[in-house]
Amino acid sequence: MTENRNRFIAFSKMSGHGNDFVIIDNRSEDITTNWSERSSVWCRRRTSIGADGLLIIEAGEVGDFRLRIFQADGSEAEMCGNGARCVAAFAAREGIARPKMVMETMAGMVGASVEDEMVAIQLTNPSSLGDEDFLDIDGTRIPFYFINSGVPHTIIFRDGVAEMPADEVARVGRAVRIHPAFELAGTNVNFVEVIEPGRIRVRTYERGVEEETLACGTGAVASSIISSRFKGTGEPPIQVEMPGGTLTVDFKDRGNSFEDVWLKGKVEFVYEGRITI
Numbered sequence: 623m624t625e626n627r628n629r630f631i632a633f634s635k636m637s638g639h640g641n642d643f644v645i646i647d648n649r650s651e652d653i654t655t656n657w658s659e660r661s662s663v664w665c666r667r668r669t670s671i672g673a674d675g676l677l678i679i680e681a682g683e684v685g686d687f688r689l690r691i692f693q694a695d696g697s698e699a700e701m702c703g704n705g706a707r708c709v710a711a712f713a714a715r716e717g718i719a720r721p722k723m724v725m726e727t728m729a730g731m732v733g734a735s736v737e738d739e740m741v742a743i744q745l746t747n748p749s750s751l752g753d754e755d756f757l758d759i760d761g762t763r764i765p766f767y768f769i770n771s772g773v774p775h776t777i778i779f780r781d782g783v784a785e786m787p788a789d790e791v792a793r794v795g796r797a798v799r800i801h802p803a804f805e806l807a808g809t810n811v812n813f814v815e816v817i818e819p820g821r822i823r824v825r826t827y828e829r830g831v832e833e834e835t836l837a838c839g840t841g842a843v844a845s846s847i848i849s850s851r852f853k854g855t856g857e858p859p860i861q862v863e864m865p866g867g868t869l870t871v872d873f874k875d876r877g878n879s880f881e882d883v884w885l886k887g888k889v890e891f892v893y894e895g896r897i898t899i
Contacts, residue, residue, distance in 0.1 A: 638704030640836025640866025693830025701772030703839015710734035775844035795827025836866030
């Protein structure tokens with residue numbers, strides 16, 4: 623396939639509680655390019671559009687459309703909670719799908735419901751939930767939990783999450799993210815504090831972005847489920863406070879599994895623009 627050079631590509635910039643994305647509608651497949659390379663360039667802060675990820679809408683085979691997710695480092699991700707919420711709002715506004723829709727992702731089929739600026743998505747059922755385990759990080763034995771909520775997430779509970787220095791989030795987050803325990807795929811890392819029943823506080827070092835993000839949808843889901851199972855946060859829904867805002871996570875605990883998992887929050891249209899290949 624040849625690349626379309628010297629062409630303008632229309633895009634939208636959207637944000638879900640500070641988790642921001644570049645969105646491109648390529649259902650017609652008119653644009654042929656290496657999206658991985660484009661993502662690593664266009665997502666750069668200060669020297670390009672700047673975003674946590676690039677979201678490409680393609681024609682679907684089963685759902686209303688297919689969503690491809692490219693992170694800031696160019697890697698393609700299985701799922702992104704806030705990205706899927708932003709794409710759902712975009713699809714509803716542009717008439718790509720009705721307010722209740724289903725999208726295809728690498729993690730499976732994801733349902734969505736759009737009501738003005740509030741968008742909820744139904745994620746695939748989490749997997750690989752494990753009991754407490756320990757990692758050796760810089761000579762310190764750190765307790766953690768693991769779950770896959772569409773993408774892998776490691777949960778580390780601690781007090782004073784809001785006061786953690788940014789360099790500590792980055793240092794520990796990076797060390798856990800590349801730890802051999804998680805093999806080549808690596809993991810996202812969530813620092814979680816239980817505030818009260820039904821409310822937690824979370825900061826996330828995000829794989830693929832390779833830094834702390836203001837919000838992480840799959841991280842909010844992973845942290846809520848682990849907190850409910852192991853830390854007594856009570857029955858859902860659970861309010862998840864992140865630096866960019868508060869997300870709501872709902873699910874059904876079936877004992878051996880978690881089902882009917884929903885992530886809800888606001889999204890914002892930031893701006894529209896054009897960029898050349």
